[in-house]
Amino acid sequence: MTPGMTLLGPALGLSAILFSLGVAGVVLRRNAIVLFVCIELMLNAVNLTFVALAQLHGASGQIMVFFVMTVAAAEAAVGLAIILAIFRHKQSVDLQNINLLRG
Amino acid sequence: MTEAVFYVLAVSAVITALLCILSRSTMSAVLWLTATMLALAAIYLLLNAEFVAAIQVLVYAGAVMVLFLFVVMLLNLSTVTIDLRGPASLAAAVVLVGLLGIQLAALWRYTPGRLAAEVAQSPALADPRALFAAGDLARREALERGVVGGVAVPLFQSYLVPFEITSVLLLAAIVGAVVLAKRRI
Amino acid sequence: MTSWVWLAVALPLAGFLVNGALSLRRPDAKGVVSLVGAGVSVAAFLVSLGVFAELVARPPEHAAIVRLWSWLPVGTLQVDLAFQVDQLSAVMLLVVTGVGSLIHLFSVGYMREDPGYARYFAYLNLFIVFMLVLVLGSSLPVMFIGWEGVGLCSYLLIGFWFSDKANADAGKKAFIMNRIGDSGFMIAMFLVWRAFGALDFATIDSRAADVLVPGGAIVTAITLFLFLGCTGKSAQIPLYTWLPDAMAGPTPVSALIHAATMVTAGVYLVARTNVLFAMAPVSSTVVAGIGAVTALFAATIGLRQYDIKRVLAYSTVSQLGYMFLGVGTGVYATGIFHLVTHAFFKALLFLGSGSVIHAMHHAYHATHAHEDAQDMRNMGGLKRYMPWTFWLMTIATLAIAGIPPFSGFFSKDEILAMAFARGADLPVYYLFYGLGVLAALLTAFYMARLMAMTFLGENRTGERERAHLHDAPWIMTGPLVVLGVLSAVGGALNLPEVFGGHQALEHWLEPVTAPAAAFTRLEVPHGATEYYLIGAAVLIGIVGLVAGWRATLARPIPTARAAPPERGLALVLNRKYYIDELYDTIVVRPVVWLSRAVLWRGVDQGVVDGAAVNGMARLSQGLGWLGSRLQTGQVGVYVVLFLVGALWVLGAVIR
Numbered sequence: 001m002t003p004g005m006t007l008l009g010p011a012l013g014l015s016a017i018l019f020s021l022g023v024a025g026v027v028l029r030r031n032a033i034v035l036f037v038c039i040e041l042m043l044n045a046v047n048l049t050f051v052a053l054a055q056l057h058g059a060s061g062q063i064m065v066f067f068v069m070t071v072a073a074a075e076a077a078v079g080l081a082i083i084l085a086i087f088r089h090k091q092s093v094d095l096q097n098i099n100l101l102r103g
Numbered sequence: 104m105t106e107a108v109f110y111v112l113a114v115s116a117v118i119t120a121l122l123c124i125l126s127r128s129t130m131s132a133v134l135w136l137t138a139t140m141l142a143l144a145a146i147y148l149l150l151n152a153e154f155v156a157a158i159q160v161l162v163y164a165g166a167v168m169v170l171f172l173f174v175v176m177l178l179n180l181s182t183v184t185i186d187l188r189g190p191a192s193l194a195a196a197v198v199l200v201g202l203l204g205i206q207l208a209a210l211w212r213y214t215p216g217r218l219a220a221e222v223a224q225s226p227a228l229a230d231p232r233a234l235f236a237a238g239d240l241a242r243r244e245a246l247e248r249g250v251v252g253g254v255a256v257p258l259f260q261s262y263l264v265p266f267e268i269t270s271v272l273l274l275a276a277i278v279g280a281v282v283l284a285k286r287r288i
Numbered sequence: 289m290t291s292w293v294w295l296a297v298a299l300p301l302a303g304f305l306v307n308g309a310l311s312l313r314r315p316d317a318k319g320v321v322s323l324v325g326a327g328v329s330v331a332a333f334l335v336s337l338g339v340f341a342e343l344v345a346r347p348p349e350h351a352a353i354v355r356l357w358s359w360l361p362v363g364t365l366q367v368d369l370a371f372q373v374d375q376l377s378a379v380m381l382l383v384v385t386g387v388g389s390l391i392h393l394f395s396v397g398y399m400r401e402d403p404g405y406a407r408y409f410a411y412l413n414l415f416i417v418f419m420l421v422l423v424l425g426s427s428l429p430v431m432f433i434g435w436e437g438v439g440l441c442s443y444l445l446i447g448f449w450f451s452d453k454a455n456a457d458a459g460k461k462a463f464i465m466n467r468i469g470d471s472g473f474m475i476a477m478f479l480v481w482r483a484f485g486a487l488d489f490a491t492i493d494s495r496a497a498d499v500l501v502p503g504g505a506i507v508t509a510i511t512l513f514l515f516l517g518c519t520g521k522s523a524q525i526p527l528y529t530w531l532p533d534a535m536a537g538p539t540p541v542s543a544l545i546h547a548a549t550m551v552t553a554g555v556y557l558v559a560r561t562n563v564l565f566a567m568a569p570v571s572s573t574v575v576a577g578i579g580a581v582t583a584l585f586a587a588t589i590g591l592r593q594y595d596i597k598r599v600l601a602y603s604t605v606s607q608l609g610y611m612f613l614g615v616g617t618g619v620y621a622t623g624i625f626h627l628v629t630h631a632f633f634k635a636l637l638f639l640g641s642g643s644v645i646h647a648m649h650h651a652y653h654a655t656h657a658h659e660d661a662q663d664m665r666n667m668g669g670l671k672r673y674m675p676w677t678f679w680l681m682t683i684a685t686l687a688i689a690g691i692p693p694f695s696g697f698f699s700k701d702e703i704l705a706m707a708f709a710r711g712a713d714l715p716v717y718y719l720f721y722g723l724g725v726l727a728a729l730l731t732a733f734y735m736a737r738l739m740a741m742t743f744l745g746e747n748r749t750g751e752r753e754r755a756h757l758h759d760a761p762w763i764m765t766g767p768l769v770v771l772g773v774l775s776a777v778g779g780a781l782n783l784p785e786v787f788g789g790h791q792a793l794e795h796w797l798e799p800v801t802a803p804a805a806a807f808t809r810l811e812v813p814h815g816a817t818e819y820y821l822i823g824a825a826v827l828i829g830i831v832g833l834v835a836g837w838r839a840t841l842a843r844p845i846p847t848a849r850a851a852p853p854e855r856g857l858a859l860v861l862n863r864k865y866y867i868d869e870l871y872d873t874i875v876v877r878p879v880v881w882l883s884r885a886v887l888w889r890g891v892d893q894g895v896v897d898g899a900a901v902n903g904m905a906r907l908s909q910g911l912g913w914l915g916s917r918l919q920t921g922q923v924g925v926y927v928v929l930f931l932v933g934a935l936w937v938l939g940a941v942i943r
Contacts, residue, residue, distance in 0.1 A: 007109050007149060014113045014146075016207040018120055018139075020200045025124030026927050027196040033175060034132045035923070038124055040167070041136060044143055047159075051152045059244070059257045062155050066258065069158065070269050073167050074276030080174045081283035087178050088286075099921030195928050202935050209942050 018045035303328035303413035311406035325409030372426035380423035390767035415441035427488035469520015476513035511571035518554030539642030566804035576616025583609030587730035592861035626699035651753035669747035695778030732832025
C-alpha cells in the first residue's frame with residue numbers, strides 16, 4: 001500500500017473531528033460571520049473526506065472537491081452580501097436580534 | 104515518516120479549528136480558519152492530491168477567506184465581543200456533537216483498513232486489491248498525464264455537465280451578491 | 289278477493305292523502321271530505337266482506353300470504369311487506385272496518401262544526417290504514433309498522449285540539465307510554481330472530497315446537513317482552529295511565545281507537561302468537577293475572593269518576609283486562625270473542641256519550657254558560673230529552689254487565705268459566721276468577737251509576753239549557769242503532785252448546801289457535817259446574833245493576849259546581865289511587881332531572897360542547913401555539929433543528 005493509503009483511516013478520523021468542531025461552533029456562536037466561518041470549517045472537513053477516499057475510488061473524489069469549493073465560494077459570497085444588507089439595517093450581526101421572521 | 108508529518112499537521116489542524124470556534128473576535132476566527140485550511144492543504148499533499156492542495160491554497164484560503172476578511176473589515180465590528188450563547192446552547196451543542204460523534208464512530212468499521220481485514224477473512228471474495236483498483240488506476244493515470252491532467256481529463260469528460268452548471272451557479276451568485284449588497288437598487 | 293286485500297289498506301290511505309291535501313288547501317270543503325273520508329272506510333269494509341266471504345266459502349288450512357314486495361332482505365333474514373289472510377285476521381278486518389265505518393259516519397255529524405274537519409278525517413283514515421296493517425301483517429316487523437303507526441295516529445288524534453296544552457300533553461303521554469311498551473316488543477322481536485332466524489308468523493307457528501323448549505327461559509322471555517308491549521298498547525298495569533287522559537280527544541276517536549280497535553291490538557298480538565304463549569305457562573299466568581288485577585283495579589276507580597268519558601275509559605281498561613284474562617288462560621278464541629263484543633257495546637257507549645256531550649255542548653253554548661258538558665253531575669233525567677240514546681245505551685249497559693241474552697254475557701261468562709276451569713290445573717286461577725267476578729260486580733255497579741246519573745232522576749243542567757237538549761241527528765244516531773243491534777245479538781257469534789249453539793267463532797278460529805292447542809289441555813266445564821257459573825255471573829250482573837241504580841238515586845246529586853269535595857276512600861278513588869303522581873315522582877322527575885342535569889349540562893354542554901368541540905378547538909390552538917414557538921425567527925434555533933434532522937437522517941442511513 002502506498003503511504004497515502006495508510007493515512008486513509010486517520011484522515012477520515014481527522015475529518016470527523018473537524019466536522020464535529022464545526023457543528024459545535026455553529027450551535028455555540030452568535031456572530032453571523034463566525035457562523036459562516038464554522039460552516040466553512042465543516043465544508044473543509046468534507047473536502048478532506050473526499051480527497052482521502054479518492055485514493056480508493058479514483059479521481060472522482062478530487063473532482064467532488066472542486067465542486068464543493070465552488071459552491072462554497074458562491075455561498076460565501078451571497079451569504080456575506082446578505083449579512084452586509086442586514087448590517088445596514090440593524091447595525092449588528094448578532095443573530096439574536098435578527099428575528100423578524102418570528103412566527 | 105509520512106505518518107509523523109501527518110499527525111503533526113492533524114494536531115495543528117484540530118488546534119487551530121478549536122481556536123477558531125472559540126475565538127473572541129471575528130477577525131481572529133477568520134484567521135484561525137485560514138490556518139486550518141493551510142494545514143489541510145498540506146495534508147492533501149500527503150494524500151496524493153497535489154492539484155487540490157494548490158487549489159485549496161489559491162481559491163479557498165486565498166480568495167474566499169480574503170472575502171471574509173474584506174467583509175469583516177468593512178463592517179468594522181468591534182474586536183472584543185462575547186458572542187457565545189448561553190448554557191442552553193452549550194447543552195445542545197454537547198448533545199448534538201455527542202450524537203454526531205457516536206454516529207461517525209459507527210462509520211469507523213468502514214475504513215479501508217478494517218474493510219480489507221474483513222475481506223481478507225472471507226476468502227470467497229476475489230483479490231482484495233480490487234478494492235483499491237480504482238485508486239491505483241487513478242494514480243497511474245496521474246503519472247501518465249501529470250497531476251493536473253489526472254483531474255482535468257475526468258472533469259472535462261465525465262463531469263462536463265456539472266461543470267457547466269456550476270458556472271451558471273457562479274453567475275447567479277455574482278448577480279445575487281451584487282444586488283444584495285448594493286445600497287440602492 | 290283475498291289477493292285484493294291490500295285494497296282495504298290502499299283505499300283509506302288514498303283517503304288520508306286526499307283529506308290531508310284538502311286540510312292544507314281547502315279546509316272548508318266539508319262535503320268532499322265527508323264523502324271521501326267516510327267513503328273509503330265503507331269501501332274498505334266492503335273489501336273486508338269480500339275477503340271474509342271467500343274465506344267462508346273455502347276455509348283454508350293455512351293462512352294465505354299476499355306478498356306486496358320484499359322489504360328487508362338482510363343476510364339470512366327475509367322480511368316481506370306481506371299481508372296474512374286467515375280466519376283471525378278476517379275477524380279483525382271486519383271489526384276494524386265495520387265499527388270504523390260506523391264511527392266515520394258518526395263523526396260526520398259530530399265534528400261538523402269543527403274547523404279542523406278535514407284534518408280530523410285525514411288522521412282517522414290514516415289510523416284505519418295502520419290498524420289494518422297491524423292486523424293483516426304477516427310478520428312481526430310488518431305488524432310493528434302498524435303498531436307504531438296507530439300509536440302515532442292516537443297521538444295526533446288525542447291532541448287534536450292542541451291549542452289547549454292539556455290536550456297536547458295527553459297526546460304526548462299516550463305516545464311516550466306506548467313507546468315504553470314498544471321497546472318490549474322490539475326486544476321480543478330480537479329474541480325471536482335469535483331463536484328462529486325468521487320473523488314471520490308462519491315460521492313461528494310451524495317451527496316453535498322444534499326451536500323452543502316449552503316452559504324454557506327463551507320462550508318465557510319472548511312472551512313477557514311481547515306482553516310488555518301489550519301493557520303499553522292495551523293499557524294494562526303498569527302502563528295504563530295514558531288511556532283516561534286520552535279522553536281529551538274527540539269522542540268518536542275515543543270510541544274507535546281507545547275502545548274498539550287500537551287498544552285491542554295487544555289482545556290480537558297474544559292471539560296471533562298463541563303458540564308462544566301456550567309454550568310459556570309462566571307468561572300466560574302473568575298475562576292472566578295482570579289482566580284480572582287490572583280489571584278489578586280499573587273498575588274500582590270507575591266507581592268514583594264524574595266525567596262520563598272517564599268512567600268509560602276506566603271501563604275499557606277493565607274490560608281489556610278481561611280479554612287478557614281470557615287469552616292468558618289459554619282460550620284465545622274467547623278472548624277474541626270478548627274483543628268483538630266489547631267493540632260493539634263499548635263503541636256504542638262512547639258514541640252515545642258523544643251524543644250526550646254534543647247535546648250538552650249545544651245547550652251550554654246557546655245559553656253562554658261555562659259548565660262542564662262532560663260532568664255527569666250536570667246531567668240527569670236526559671231520558672226524557674234523548675230517548676233513542678237512552679235506550680240504545682241501556683242495551684250496551686246490559687251487555688257490559690253480562691245480562692243474557694245480550695252479547696257481553698256470553699263472552700264474559702265464558703272467560704270467567706274457563707278461568708275457573710283452569711283453576712283445577714293452577715289454583716292461582718281461582719284467585720283470578722274471584723277478581724274477575726268482583727270486577728264484574730263493580731262493572732255493573734258503575735255502569736248503572738253512569739246511566740242513573742245521566743239519564744234518570746231530575747235534570748240538573750239548568751232551566752234554560754233544557755230547551756236545547758235533544759237526540760242527535762240521524763247521521764249520529766243511525767250508527768248507534770246498528771251498534772245497538774250488534775250488542776244485542778252479537779252473542780250468537782259464539783253461542784255455547786248449553787244454549788244450543790255451535791261455538792261458531794271458536795271453531796272458525798281453530799286453524800289459528802291450533803298450534804297452541806298442542807300445549808294446553810283445558811277442561812270445559814260441563815253440567816252442574818257450568819250452570820252454577822252461569823247462574824253466578826247473571827246474579828252478579830243483576831245485583832250490580834240494581835245496587836248501582838238504587839245507590840246513585842238514593843240521594844239528590846249536586847251539580848258539579850256545587851259538589852262538596854271528596855273525602856276518604858272516595859277521594860282516593862277519584863284521584864285514581866294517586867298513581868299518576870306516583871309515576872311522576874318515581875319516573876318522570878328522575879328522568880327529567882337526568883336529562884337536564886346529566887345529559888344536558890353534563891354530557892351535552894360539558895363533554896360534547898366542552899371537551900369534544902371546544903376541546904378540539906383548544907387542542908388545535910395549543911398545537912398551533914406550540915408550532916409557532918418553533919418559528920422564533922432566530923437562525924441559531926433553526927440551525928439546531930436542522931442539525932437534529934440531519935443527524936436523524938444520518939442515523940437512519942447508517943443503520
